[in-house]
Amino acid sequence: MMRPYKYEIFTTVIEKQIRSGVLQERDRLPSVREIKEKYQLSTSSVQSGFEYLMIKGLIVSSPRSGYFVAAIQEENIPEERAKHPVVMRDEVFMKNMMLTSKRTSESSSFNTAMPGDLLIPQKLILRTMQQVIREKGASLLRYYPSNGLEALRKHIAKQMGIYGCTMNPDEIIITDGALQALTIALKSVTKAGDVIAVDSPCVFSVLEVMAHLELKVIEIPIHYRNGFDTEYFRAACEENNIQALVITPNFHNPTGIMMNDETKKEILNIAEMHKLCIIENDMYSDLYFEEQRPHCIKSFDKKGIVMTYSSFSKTLAPGIRLGWLYAGGFYGKSERVRFALGRTVSPVYQELVLKLLQGNSYERHLRTFRKKLNQQALQVLEALRNSFPEGSYFHRPQGGYSIWGQLPGHTDMNKFYEYCERHQILFTPGDTFSFTNKYHYHFRIVFAERITSESIVLLENAGRRVKELLFLKQSDS
Numbered sequence: 464m465m466r467p468y469k470y471e472i473f474t475t476v477i478e479k480q481i482r483s484g485v486l487q488e489r490d491r492l493p494s495v496r497e498i499k500e501k502y503q504l505s506t507s508s509v510q511s512g513f514e515y516l517m518i519k520g521l522i523v524s525s526p527r528s529g530y531f532v533a534a535i536q537e538e539n540i541p542e543e544r545a546k547h548p549v550v551m552r553d554e555v556f557m558k559n560m561m562l563t564s565k566r567t568s569e570s571s572s573f574n575t576a577m578p579g580d581l582l583i584p585q586k587l588i589l590r591t592m593q594q595v596i597r598e599k600g601a602s603l604l605r606y607y608p609s610n611g612l613e614a615l616r617k618h619i620a621k622q623m624g625i626y627g628c629t630m631n632p633d634e635i636i637i638t639d640g641a642l643q644a645l646t647i648a649l650k651s652v653t654k655a656g657d658v659i660a661v662d663s664p665c666v667f668s669v670l671e672v673m674a675h676l677e678l679k680v681i682e683i684p685i686h687y688r689n690g691f692d693t694e695y696f697r698a699a700c701e702e703n704n705i706q707a708l709v710i711t712p713n714f715h716n717p718t719g720i721m722m723n724d725e726t727k728k729e730i731l732n733i734a735e736m737h738k739l740c741i742i743e744n745d746m747y748s749d750l751y752f753e754e755q756r757p758h759c760i761k762s763f764d765k766k767g768i769v770m771t772y773s774s775f776s777k778t779l780a781p782g783i784r785l786g787w788l789y790a791g792g793f794y795g796k797s798e799r800v801r802f803a804l805g806r807t808v809s810p811v812y813q814e815l816v817l818k819l820l821q822g823n824s825y826e827r828h829l830r831t832f833r834k835k836l837n838q839q840a841l842q843v844l845e846a847l848r849n850s851f852p853e854g855s856y857f858h859r860p861q862g863g864y865s866i867w868g869q870l871p872g873h874t875d876m877n878k879f880y881e882y883c884e885r886h887q888i889l890f891t892p893g894d895t896f897s898f899t900n901k902y903h904y905h906f907r908i909v910f911a912e913r914i915t916s917e918s919i920v921l922l923e924n925a926g927r928r929v930k931e932l933l934f935l936k937q938s939d940s
Contacts, residue, residue, distance in 0.1 A: 611637020690722025719860025
């Protein structure tokens with residue numbers, strides 16, 4: 464486990480006092496000198512601690528006056544619910560793929576959900592890869608076990624155990640990324656024509672896997688407050704023969720929402736009652752902005768109905784195509800599906816990730832990564848909320864990569880996207896996150912690329928354009 468930062472000795476105390484109400488809005492905090500003397504810290508450590516609390520939005524700085532508890536902004540969270548029918552999509556694949564992955568200059572790319580150059584630990588990865596090549600030599604050119612390197616599977620199981628999730632390493636399968644893990648899981652418990660449930664909105668690539676497997680889909684709405692509309696899910700299970708639920712409980716893509724533990728347990732109870740499998744995407748759980756990693760649904764699973772998958776492409780680099788699937792009681796079928804998709808995963812990537820996990824470099828990277836992501840999320844969120852018109856909504860993420868935005872219902876979205884395309888402001892339209900047109904006025908903003916002053920200006924300009932469109936619409940009417 465990583466040693467805590469020195470400043471955490473006092474920031475933890477202040478954060479708890481703010482969240483419990485002991486410290487109120489506009490209360491003045493102890494000075495740098497007072498903190499330094501009380502906790503025997505250096506000036507730089509104290510300043511780093513205050514900077515950390517500012518990044519989290521808990522405190523503000525006033526020149527020559529000190530630090531104060533920040534105003535707590537009330538979230539005007541939409542409470543709308545919608546029913547999604549069972550549908551299958553068989554068109555617009557290439558268009559939507561381009562909308563989710565098109566890249567131009569780094570400063571204006573808000574649509575690619577993967578770490579940009581600023582966040583990729585390039586030196587660490589390349590140095591470690593060179594070590595692996597020197598140590599393993601020609602053995603890297605041979606087949607590795609079809610279910611993956613044993614030491615790597617054991618380390619993944621050990622790490623998940625630390626997070627409160629017990630896994631047998633012999634029931635873990637190493638995969639070529641997360642989508643292959645999802646494909647294996649789905650093919651293990653479904654056949655063409657079966658009905659599955661998925662959280663909605665849902666990332667485009669996941670929807671396309673389902674369409675490719677010719678599955679029928681019921682979209683279960685994400686709930687802004689608790690993470691998931693469990694009542695809708697319960698009703699869907701009673702009315703349909705659902706075989707599996709595909710869900711991202713922690714830092715959901717595209718909304719950034721983290722599901723609370725009570726909701727996770729309720730979902731598990733519903734699945735147990737209706738004898739369906741839960742396929743859990745745990746890819747973003749390491750990218751938490753609060754104090755600790757959240758529980759996954761698998762942590763509460765006593766009957767072995769949950770398969771969990773993840774990947775290192777979101778935390779290290781997109782080109783490292785290495786993921787894993789905990790298949791549990793579905794292992795036998797999953798292993799056969801995995802073998803049919805390819806003999807083995809790249810030995811170089813397996814050895815690289817293993818070496819990173821064996822030391823403390825990966826955890827150290829994650830701490831820096833999370834801090835930077837949180838800082839960028841707050842920068843982008845502030846620009847969006849200050850620049851877009853009244854009636855817009857941008858959900859504050861609790862981790863992960865993305866912010867989910869919604870514009871007023873009479874916005875001309877075609878003209879909005881035309882403006883964004885012309886000025887290279889790349890958002891992902893909400894229509895790509897559903898088989899329905901439910902999210903026509905929504906869009907995803909990704910903050911995983913370098914956020915610069917130019918990036919903020921582009922967001923401000925996009926907000927002004929929406930105001931202009933609304934004004935023109937009002938004038939015409």
